[in-house]
Amino acid sequence: MINLNNLLVAVSNALDFVEMDILGITSNHSKRVAYLSFYLAKKLGLSSEECFDIVAISILHDNGISEKMLHSNIKGSYQVRQNVLERIEEHCPIGEENIKDFPFxxxxxxxxxxxxxxxxxKGFFGIKGDQIPIMAQIISFVDTIDRLFNLKENYEEKEKHIVEYVKRQENKLVSTKILNVFYELIRDKDIMLNLKDELIDSAVLENIPTFTQELSYMEIRNITKVLSKIIDCKSKFTSYHSIGLATLVSEMATYYKKGEEEKLKLIIAADLHDIGKLAIPNNILEKPTKLNDEEYNIIKTHVVYTRKCLESLSTFKDITEWASNHHEKLNGLGYPKGLKxxxxxxxxxxxxxxxIYQALTEDRPYRQPLTHNQSMEVLYEMANEKLIDLGITKDIDIVFGSQ
Incomplete structure (x- = not known):
């Protein structure tokens, strides 16, 4: 069984890093949208299942932006990029397609x-009134309010301005029905104070309906494939890394005659191994010259963030270990724990x-991609230095050298 609430929080943490770095949105934006959307939905009489789904959709609503950002070459301040990206309608169908296999x-x-x-x-597609699904109406409204007013800080001081703004938006941005419920909500200090960074995680987990599902690892993989696309879109130099690694893992698992469940768990670990890189600034990930010590130490924290994102999922214990250990070395000189x-x-x-093999065969800001033979020279050297497993290195050469 997998707790869908914990899965959503893990996804939210990952997407949060993207939105902060790419859009300049303040931390925990998607959780605040989820939390307030949940209460609006509940007060509007939506079912427990619909209330859960609006939380899930709120967390995932801008999942298409990172993919669009990769191909848009948008420059300027965070605010400029946010305004431009929010107006690129393609991120909506991209996001819709990405979540089609999520277990709603x-x-x-x-x-x-x-x-x-x-x-x-007056939106992207000209849909109006009750033609717009009620959950989409709610999310659109809350997303706008949080982006404009940053509800995690001093909401009481902003309450008057928020109310004035939404009154002007009645039956323009949002319906009277939703606004009337929002007026009740914004006066509820117990709810609104939970929007602070230090409270929002527990508020989301404690207040939304709890659902668990018996998902197969194939169904879980359908979800992690979406996350791997988001991870890879963080930088143009990693635009295929997690997907490529998952392909390599699949082939090696077949070579080793792994069982189907273990193979899928390994592929999921490959999908998610760099989820922590979403927390690393792009100016470090894409630096064309050698990283200094401070920058390298920042890069090394990505595996810590990977563990943080995944460890709340009890069914992911093996996956979390494999994903979080991918920079450890046999001689104990790896990171973050120095395992050996x-x-x-x-x-x-x-x-x-x-x-390592996948990274060597990819383009990087500081070098061209290496061939198989060039990559194997590096791997054999590392194996001889007791950094990585020699037997596995030889098997990689056998499997991919013949392709």
Missing amino acids: LTDVKNIILYHHERFDG GSELDFNSRLLGCLD
Whole structure:
């Protein structure tokens, strides 16, 4: 069984890093949208299942932005980029497509697609009024309010201005029905104070309906594939890294005759191994020259963030270990824990070796991609220095050298 609430928080943490870095949105934006959307939905009489789904959709609503950002070459301040990206309608269908395999509890068709529609029909697609799904109406409204007023800080001082703004938006941005409920909500200090950074995680987990599902690892993989795309889109130099690593892992798992469940768990670990890089600034990830010590230490924290994102998922114990250990080395000189030898199981070693191989064969800001033979020279040298597993290195050469 997998707790969908914990999965959503893990996803939210990942997307939060993207929105802060790419858009300049303040931390925990998606959780605040989820939390307030949940209460609006609840007060509007939506079912428990619909209330859960609006939380899920709120967290995922801008998942298409990172992919669009990669291909848009948008420059300027955070505010400029945010304004431009929010007006690129393609991120809506991209986001809608990305979440099609998420295990929602109700029919959520077109909610992400229409999450920038306005009640008066002046959104991207010209849909208006009750043609817009009610969950899309709620999310669009709350998303706008939080982006404009940063509800995590001093909301009481902003309350008057917020009310004045939304009154002007009645039946333009949002319906009277939703506004009337929002007026009740904004006066509830117990709810509004939970929007602070230090409270929002527990508020989301404690207040939304709890649902668990028996998901197969194939179904979980359908979710992590979406996350791997988001991770890879963080930088143009890693635009295929997690996806490519998952492909390598799949081939090596077949070579080793791994069972289907273990193979899928390894692929999921590959999908998510760099989820922590979403917390690393792009000016470091894409630096064309050698990193200084401070920058390198920042890069090294990505595996700590990976563990932080995944460890709340009890069914991901093995996956979390494999994903978080991919920079450990057999001689104990890796990071973050300095594990060595027998402390690293076979699958951690395998993922670590393949991560290096995949990275070597990719373009980087400081070098061109290496060929298979060039990459193997590096791997054999590392194996001879007792950094990585020699047996696995030889097997990588066998499997991919013949392709």
